[in-house]
Amino acid sequence: MTEPHLLVDMQDITVSFGVVKALKGVSFDLRPGEVHALLGQNGAGKSTLIKVLSGVNERDGGSVLIHGRQTNFRSAQDSRDSGIAMVYQDLSLVPSMSVAANLFLGREPHGPLSFVRSKPLVEAAQAYLDEQGFPIRASAGVASLPFAYRQLTEIAKALMGDIKILVLDEPTSALSAGEEEILFNTVQEVTSRGVGVIYVTHRLQEVFRISDRVTVLRDGLNVGTHNTADITMEKLVSEIVGPGHERMAQATLSIDEGDRRMVISDEFAAAATRRTPVIELKGVQNGRLRGVDLQVRPGEILGLAGMIGSGRTEILETMFGLRQADQGEVLYLGKPVTWRSPRDAITAGVALVPEDRHLEGLVLGDTIAANTALPQLPHLTRAGMFNKGEATRRAKGAVGDLNVKAPGINTRLKNLSGGNQQKVVFGKWLVPEPKLLLLDEPTVGVDVGARDEIYGIIRRFAQKGCAVVVVSSDLVELELLCDTVTVVHDGRATTSVHISEVEGEERLHHLVQESAR
Template structure:
């Protein structure tokens, strides 16, 4: 585990880089902030925690000049400020990296990082070679595995997220605000980000670090501020607090997350085959079998998921984890090998056929792939199963409304009613809607790609409960997650994916903690010598 960055103690006489005092904000009849306070010292990483809707995003938008505050004060280096535009905020040295990326996908990494500040000739032409050299030197100096020439649109989501972070780090920053910066990064990529943060804090930059991954707080921050319902509920020196205290402050007493449900793993270690064993010897029936499956990204994948099992896929970004889910769901062809779903061998599979077979997919990017943001909750829930809600070509609207209400109640989706547009929901509630699409009838195989990205502690526990309940009812679950603690919390087995191959499968009983699993991933990567594998490395394409 990395050592925290050394900074001045909270009692230091230093003038805070930023001081927020008694700031309030109202949107119509909604009081978003109720006199919040926040103080960040030079060189400090200050974690800002809270559930979705706690007020974190509102404060960030005030600091970035998107919103004006109603009451209170904000000071930067002792000078009172009030930004009426994002440009004024940037001029004051505030850089914000939001969850929703602001990249131009048709441009290269280098062009995105220097957008608006390109080196130019006297006639105004961009000095492309100089630009690429500047960006390449920066990426190399920080050990960031990106190629300045690569089009952003060709990168996996996590590398696009890393590009967004680099764009902020390259600027003249005094205060850096990171909103869920590691939501799709694995352990290795997290470490690269943390080293980059250490580089800027060594220069005296103050960092406001917003995350739902609480283990990161103890690795990178010195102090923690917690918001709940638009108010401060705690300020903690990181070295003097623990996970339980933070969770209690974030969600409040009596929340279900403090009483997480336990689940009995499917079978025992003897129920699952070691490498090379025949499937016939297994006592728990498989719902999915991949045998030597391959395509442009996968190579000889052998994988089995059993009824009632939660099976994890671990690996680095670009290792092929997501592509395995896409292949099973029919988004990528099976060019070699075989795929069997519920005892049915399939030479070709499409998403429509997969859905008919009882396969459901919760994709990594819920905004682009999982939801229609400008449609209501009800419409989103009926889209994947229109025949189920139709008769003679007409939508049975009342049946759709009843199903939506039932699913919203079951998954505790917080919204006025089922006609609410999805774009107005918090991230956690949006993710619950993605899950709710597949609630009835219960899928036989549930494919989850980063299911809790950007989801707060309370909603995360509710989603874990949905996944565990599905497994108890016999659904096979295959989950990709960059959060290794999440895999260890949920899974019966974990398979390590390297360069499009499943190179190792370990029973949960044989795994200790996240650091041990991360070590196994790195070891598997270094020992895998498959010449056919490709990955998104320094020259991602």
């Protein structure tokens, strides 16, 4: 029987896409003022379920009650009109417009002759952002914002108006600790007003911090709903990965406890220090960097920690030829280089996995085979003829080597889960093997199982002698993966520590906070 005060009551929801059954009789509910976490690996059915709630996906069977009333949303607008606000991983902002224009899109204040009054719009947007505690300039263009600030803008937009139900899909995937606090405070504030929050995440530590209840989906089924206070991390991970995956469960548990890291032998470390750095920055300055000194040797994994906007991504962009050094020197394999474009860097053996895979890393409407061929198109083309056989061989190799779960290499990227999409981004760089691998938030929006696989992929690159640079807002991830971590602040590389000097995430967090003072 339906509880009388439920905001959402979904019963026996079934959804099919052709012969694939995405949801097989899933039930889920949400109470006023609670945070209900929704968990599961990529492909478990989480996105399908919330898209049924939002009116994007139609259900084949089952019922959806909102505020106790039977509903059958035909569009996202129907859902919004019922007081449901959705924040997806795939942001819906208009990059060419300002933050203010995005917040008030469709509700702009108009003056005479129906012209939009831009000054009042910006002032109203800034007042709202300040009130909510979002550190964003309303006048800023969305395209110029770091990904994390675009994510916060999307959340701010969702909170405007009279909402009763807020759905957050991987809201902290690219946020640093400071931005996470803003989000958590916002969630606490809206739930105090009776708003119910559905919180989709792969970061299990957040579940225990912020949620009241948790539901786990696996293979389109609800395998358990629990009060968060009554379940352990170990039990939660076991439900997510399922029976027969005890080793994956144990590895995932270790990752989320932050107690497993890559161990480098003393012999390997000593040999690495004697080898010429793959890349070295000496006093590099440009529009964003201010005298950066860094070096990364073969087989080394260097982590870059810091607040959003600190210059971490700009260091990668400089290493990849997206930014030029106005002063200082970039040495690659011991020789000064001036890359005019990323093509020069790619030809030299540099690979980049960007922060936003949908916008910068993949062509979602194209196939796995086409995407894996992209970086090496000049080498796969002779006399204007594309070597389809070689491209096919490379794509099959990437799918096999990286355990990409897909029907075949002609599967379109938009039909893959987030974790498998990210594996394809890595797969683009398998042949030829890179000498320098640059990673910007490499596990954003990736589930616990796929995340462990990606960590294994990163280590394999390093073990083959590739130098790796990792930017991550997840300090546990940096502690787990890296040999050395360098803190970046205001365009400068400040403190560097060997991972043996780090005793837990708190030490790294302290270093980041100290650099910002």
